[in-house]
Amino acid sequence: MRFYEALGLEPKLALDSEELKKHFYERSRQWHPDRYSRSSAAEQQKSLEMTSVLNDAFRTLRDPVARAEYFLEQKAIVPSKHVPPELLEEVFEMNIALEELRAGDETARPQLVEARKRFNRMRDEIDHGISVLFLRYDEAEDASHLLAIRSVLDRRQYVANLIRDVEKELNVHVSN
Amino acid sequence: MSTFQIDFGDTQSHIVGIDLGTTNSLIAVMEPTGPRILSGIVPSVVSVTPAGEVIVGAEAREMLITHPERSVYSVKRLMGRDAADIREELKLFPFRLAEASGSVLKLQFGEKIMTPPEVSAHILRKLKRDAEEELGTPITQAVITVPAYFNDAQRQATKDAGRIAGLDVLRLVNEPTAAALAYGLDKRKEGVVAVYDFGGGTFDISILRLHEGIFEVLATNGDTHLGGDDIDNLLMRIAFEDIQAEWGEDISGKSDAVQLLRRAVIQTKEQLSFVPATVMDFEYGGKRYLREMTVDVFDRLIQPIVERTLAPCRACIADAGVRIEDINEVVMVGGSTRIPVVRAEVEKLFRARPHTELNPDEVVALGAAVQAGILSGDVKDQLLLDVTPLSLGIETMGGLVSKLIHRNSTIPASATEQFTTAVDGQKNVLIHVVQGERELVKDCRSLARFDLKDLPPMPAGLARIEVRFLIDANGILNVTARDVRTGAEQSMDVKPSYGLSDQQVEAMILESFEKAQDDFKERQVREARVEADTILAAVKKARTDEAFRELDAEARAAIDRDVQDLLTVYNQSDHLLIREKIDQLNTSTHTLAENMMNTAVRGALKGTKI
Numbered sequence: 001m002r003f004y005e006a007l008g009l010e011p012k013l014a015l016d017s018e019e020l021k022k023h024f025y026e027r028s029r030q031w032h033p034d035r036y037s038r039s040s041a042a043e044q045q046k047s048l049e050m051t052s053v054l055n056d057a058f059r060t061l062r063d064p065v066a067r068a069e070y071f072l073e074q075k076a077i078v079p080s081k082h083v084p085p086e087l088l089e090e091v092f093e094m095n096i097a098l099e100e101l102r103a104g105d106e107t108a109r110p111q112l113v114e115a116r117k118r119f120n121r122m123r124d125e126i127d128h129g130i131s132v133l134f135l136r137y138d139e140a141e142d143a144s145h146l147l148a149i150r151s152v153l154d155r156r157q158y159v160a161n162l163i164r165d166v167e168k169e170l171n172v173h174v175s176n
Numbered sequence: 177m178s179t180f181q182i183d184f185g186d187t188q189s190h191i192v193g194i195d196l197g198t199t200n201s202l203i204a205v206m207e208p209t210g211p212r213i214l215s216g217i218v219p220s221v222v223s224v225t226p227a228g229e230v231i232v233g234a235e236a237r238e239m240l241i242t243h244p245e246r247s248v249y250s251v252k253r254l255m256g257r258d259a260a261d262i263r264e265e266l267k268l269f270p271f272r273l274a275e276a277s278g279s280v281l282k283l284q285f286g287e288k289i290m291t292p293p294e295v296s297a298h299i300l301r302k303l304k305r306d307a308e309e310e311l312g313t314p315i316t317q318a319v320i321t322v323p324a325y326f327n328d329a330q331r332q333a334t335k336d337a338g339r340i341a342g343l344d345v346l347r348l349v350n351e352p353t354a355a356a357l358a359y360g361l362d363k364r365k366e367g368v369v370a371v372y373d374f375g376g377g378t379f380d381i382s383i384l385r386l387h388e389g390i391f392e393v394l395a396t397n398g399d400t401h402l403g404g405d406d407i408d409n410l411l412m413r414i415a416f417e418d419i420q421a422e423w424g425e426d427i428s429g430k431s432d433a434v435q436l437l438r439r440a441v442i443q444t445k446e447q448l449s450f451v452p453a454t455v456m457d458f459e460y461g462g463k464r465y466l467r468e469m470t471v472d473v474f475d476r477l478i479q480p481i482v483e484r485t486l487a488p489c490r491a492c493i494a495d496a497g498v499r500i501e502d503i504n505e506v507v508m509v510g511g512s513t514r515i516p517v518v519r520a521e522v523e524k525l526f527r528a529r530p531h532t533e534l535n536p537d538e539v540v541a542l543g544a545a546v547q548a549g550i551l552s553g554d555v556k557d558q559l560l561l562d563v564t565p566l567s568l569g570i571e572t573m574g575g576l577v578s579k580l581i582h583r584n585s586t587i588p589a590s591a592t593e594q595f596t597t598a599v600d601g602q603k604n605v606l607i608h609v610v611q612g613e614r615e616l617v618k619d620c621r622s623l624a625r626f627d628l629k630d631l632p633p634m635p636a637g638l639a640r641i642e643v644r645f646l647i648d649a650n651g652i653l654n655v656t657a658r659d660v661r662t663g664a665e666q667s668m669d670v671k672p673s674y675g676l677s678d679q680q681v682e683a684m685i686l687e688s689f690e691k692a693q694d695d696f697k698e699r700q701v702r703e704a705r706v707e708a709d710t711i712l713a714a715v716k717k718a719r720t721d722e723a724f725r726e727l728d729a730e731a732r733a734a735i736d737r738d739v740q741d742l743l744t745v746y747n748q749s750d751h752l753l754i755r756e757k758i759d760q761l762n763t764s765t766h767t768l769a770e771n772m773m774n775t776a777v778r779g780a781l782k783g784t785k786i
Contacts, residue, residue, distance in 0.1 A: 025390050029559055033588065033649045037346055037551040052590040052646060059585060 193544025354543030
């Protein structure tokens with residue numbers, strides 16, 4: 001996996017952020033274009049390639065969700081486009097409330113504010129619990145654990161979209 | 177990739193650091209003891225004299241009053257912009273556009289026409305020349321600072337200015353980052369630092385983490401059209417109205433009056449940083465306008481402008497992923513941070529006492545010199561990791577933007593996209609690259625259009641062109657394309673939306689080189705004439721001396737002849753000829769000079785008791 005290689009790290013899902021930062025700084029010192037301003041064009045080009053990958057790698061791996069997405073993508077495990085079944089009812093109700101608000105019915109607002117709070121809590125819980133799943137996979141390197149992570153990430157993505165939709169609608173009407 | 181080659185053997189050549197500011201510019205160099213400012217502050221004003229000579233700095237600032245139509249200040253506001261962009265600026269600044277030029281702005285100075293990069297190049301050339309004189313070595317390489325929030329076109333224009341001035345711009349460094357470098361280097365600081373940079377024309381806020389010599393920019397934000405100029409313009413509008421009421425005369429259209437008033441306004445603004453009240457004093461056409469201004473009134477007037485700096489600060493804190501209480505220090509940069517109400521607002525927002533012990537006018541240039549030291553290898557422990565201020569994206573169906581590189585990504589940063597054809601036998605694919613945070617192309621800034629051309633005829637969707645977008649360490653976009661099937665480099669045409677084409681810059685470099693030769697020649701002639709003046713004056717004076725009368729007729733005739741010869745060539749533009757005649761006169765007056773010396777010694781001895 002290119003991003004892990006760029007940082008000189010073992011491909012693990014659970015990473016220590018201080019360790020990650022240390023590797024990033026070390027390799028930046030080694031490869032940054034500032035260190036090659038008096039080198040040949042070929043060396044400068046190489047430094048540019050190395051640092052752009054390094055920066056990309058650090059940006060991706062330091063965020064647990066982006067890291068897991070990258071990891072799964074590398075393992076060819078693709079996201080699902082289906083609505084998580086346990087959220088179906090909730091989403092249905094929220095859409096009705098959104099329609100009402102769009103039509104100018106302000107009584108729908110408290111319900112949406114409440115929904116937003118609930119979705120935010122859901123996302124926080126997912127973020128909190130995901131590190132356990134990372135450790136579980138790193139220990140056993142069992143592909144079924146990756147599938148479990150995939151479905152958690154799908155759920156998270158779905159919740160994140162809901163939050164975005166609710167926020168957009170709530171903000172539009174506040175500013176009017 | 178690189179166009180410059182560096183001579184390893186030459187340890188004498190300095191890489192200089194330049195702060196090319198809206199109001200003032202400075203040049204600095206890294207020395208073993210630390211960065212040092214060379215020569216002095218150069219006001220960023222350029223004028224063309226009626227004789228056609230370009231002058232820069234303090235002298236040009238005087239010409240702003242006497243010949244406002246031949247002078248330009250705050251040209252930095254025009255870098256990388258086009259006529260449509262600056263319609264607002266034109267109302268407030270005395271910029272005179274030469275023609276309705278599409279993508280390239282042209283400014284009129286009397287009979288001379290220059291683009292903003294050319295005007296900036298004159299400022300750079302002046303700095304370069306002053307520094308060369310002080311260091312006694314030629315300068316060819318430089319680090320130039322730019323506002324962190326400058327977009328690609330503004331950065332490219334700055335780099336072009338450097339090239340036109342005969343400088344290899346090794347790096348563009350963001351101004352707040354440069355300030356942090358100067359600041360952190362000095363103190364060996366650790367922790368999270370915010371740099372609030374409120375200058376003459378631009379505002380930047382950057383948040384950095386300092387750790388073991390690494391200066392990692394976490395986020396940056398700002399406004400490239402917000403600065404002390406806006407405060408001046410606000411005060412001037414008020415004065416115009418007052419004067420209209422008092423004198424029954426609108427002077428806002430008279431450019432000499434405008435410049436005089438601007439000077440009075442700036443003086444008032446500056447005084448109010450030190451005293452609680454002052455009187456704005458303005459005289460024009462035999463009439464006088466006096467207005468008392470207290471700090472309270474001033475603060476209230478400029479409050480909306482100061483407010484405009486706070487929203488970017490809040491956005492920057494959020495983007496940096498830090499809490500306000502994590503920010504250990506706030507460093508103040510730029511002349512406008514001398515205003516007490518600005519300091520107070522910053523202190524209130526960051527809940528930390530702002531650092532003002534560094535000279536806010538010098539710190540950016542000093543930081544640029546440190547970065548020059550990093551590039552030359554003289555500074556070994558420090559490393560700057562900067563970010564791109566704006567997201568980079570491409571236009572997709574329906575005028576939407578698909579983001580490829582997000583703002584605040586550490587640079588160099590890259591993204592790769594695959595493109596294909598939509599219809600059978602399609603030969604070209606057009607890619608429109610934009611910069612900005614909005615979702616619609618029309619709300620973002622167009623950077624360039626890349627035309628992937630000469631695709632072999634194929635059924636739709638079969639072509640696979642991989643395009644790589646790379647933002648380099650200067651924050652400038654580089655694009656390369658490759659045919660995935662053949663692996664061959666894909667040819668393309670690049671049409672930048674703003675700014676000068678490479679050919680235009682080359683032409684300007686050539687022209688400025690020829691100009692530089694002319695300038696140089698002119699200087700040599702001037703110097704030769706000064707020397708001729710000296711010797712002619714000395715000879716004239718010597719004619720009354722006793723030693724002259726003691727010369728024989730032949731020697732006197734030789735001197736007369738050589739004086740005449742020198743006078744004949746004096747007004748010619750060949751400095752070698754003038755020098756030749758000076759030498760001749762030197763030779764013929766040799767005996768005279770010796771005799772005079774002896775007389776002087778004799779005279780001195782006479783009066784001295786041994």
